[in-house]
Amino acid sequence: MNGTQAQDGSRSTSDWLDANGGVFIAGIGLHPYQFPSDTPYTQLGLTAVRAALEDAGMQWPQVKSAYVGTTSIGMAAGRVLLRHLGSTGLAVTQVENASASGSFAFRQACMEIATGMSDVVLALGVDKHGDGRRAITKDGLERLSDTATIPAVKFAMMARTYLRERGASVDEMAAVAVKNHANAALNPFAQFRKPRTLEQVLASPRVAGDLTVQQCCPRGEGAAAAVLVSGHAIQRLGLDASRCVRVRASVAGSELNERQYGDAATELVRTSAREAFEQAGIAPTELDLLELHDAFSVEELIYSEAIGVCEPGEGAHYLARGDSRIGGRCAINASGGLIGMGHPLGPTGLGQLAEITRQLRGEAEGRQHTQARWGMAHMIGLGSVSVAHILAAAG
Template structure:
């Protein structure tokens, strides 16, 4: 029995325009100003006018009800469909997935996915579920990943310098990214000597929260022809998958979630992990990049630190992991993060990433997880 045909294979979908507001520390800037800068940049990049956009999916985790319509009406009330999406850190990734599927279904031909957030006051639903927590820190992600790091150090031979090396790489990439929140390269010593936050994780090994926006416009083949869009800069979405955590006995559940969701996305795209040139993944804490690189399959199990040490995950290496700077360097404003990954990948596949360009980039994976835990993954290809 062959691989099932997906909507994205039956009706191809392309990223034709991208835009961003730089990620930054919390400010007094109203969120519509953040989001509209990204949307306008995407429209110009695509060569489209606002009335040509038929629907919009807005990813946000901390703004409140109806944020999308309140923001987009400043571009003009055109009657387009607007849907707001919340899926924790995967909010933007989910908005992008829904935009792609709407085009692939044939319901629309030009769809906007935009993520925008400010550092909000939203409380996580797990704090309202009526169940007493096992401990005061049971639902704190930082503690969860600090424990995961300690387990890897105890059982897998991981060293504290291996964790710091992830932060050095990603801060170095972010220093070359004009949209990044952190713009300074860092050394191993600086990372290790920054304030300890939990367990072996120091401040520079943890992503910052802040604000920003990212936008991507996806279109059908028909729209590209009829609207005269520039096909040479179009990036195809080969696959899109979403899933949630399962109970497993022999591995950390979150790592297994990444492994399965990435494998499903790659299988739908018809490629293997070693064919990937770019991976943008959820590195809210340094331990994640090491474990997820192995889980995705860009290196062997247990080889994450060695893969990084020999330059395999550097720009210009075997597979550039987080060339944007990742969540650690570029920032993690929640709502925009997943679409920001797509924007970085689109630049890389177009060959427009400037001095952080990965040579010959052809295939890429964008992978995000969110509280709950959920995973959303996309495979994209050049032209």
């Protein structure tokens, strides 16, 4: 399905990605995610960009525009970083949207390609571990609880509700972390590369409620980049079309008022995913790969149900049957997810897209999901904004 046509004959918004010959990922690159270090952010970002250019078989002067997702570095980080590749006069835009910063940088790049403004655009996510200050703590409002805006507390409460309503156990929730740490152990770009047993996950220090340290994502630093091109430019630029992964959906949104604590984030995921599937013209059950926001283990169970890869209440059973493992029905967080691969914020969403691209090309050595054709990268930012992308293999 390439979009729909309105009754008045005009093109609907669902087919905007088909303009300019379509939007494709030609190259990907990462700097491994790592714990905070003295490595300059310029080194992190340049490593990812150079790898993406090499992967695409392109040169820096061919890039006409860049979008840089970051949260903690400071003003004009993109320009400071990219000038080390050469001052070519390209447009540089910095994007910040919490955990979804890199995902939104990628979405802006897609828009620029689709509108025909540029045929080659860079999307880059880069971050160092910052002070973590959030705008919500500076809104001038008093709160009943000092912990009301702390993510770990919010998701611990959501976990209690989920486990009670679904009749699931703490062990079943912790099994998410076991799977994702195992996947990360196979990923050379992951911050954690050591498999964990269920006993180790449960025995790690408690953070909030039933969530232990190994069920929570680490903060750190890293970078991820993607070079996007238009379909019309693939042949002209001499690119390998068999390695160009197509972007078939790009959807963004923000929360609505919630009736029950935690419902807003879940409904946001559900709505944005549904719109992405409509745009791509596929059903959730057709996904082969799903990278989602698992900053806390319970999120994978909640969101896999909300996205529709399994039925409501089936999240824990889907995992227990092996359906969400690499080689299962739909590999969820084959990269290791935020829990295993890490969550440096700015790069995280682009790292998801890089993982899916690698998988769809059949190049995920050591962790390749068989016959992968469709993948979704879904990201939320502080539970209040969301962005979903669906990618399709070439051919």
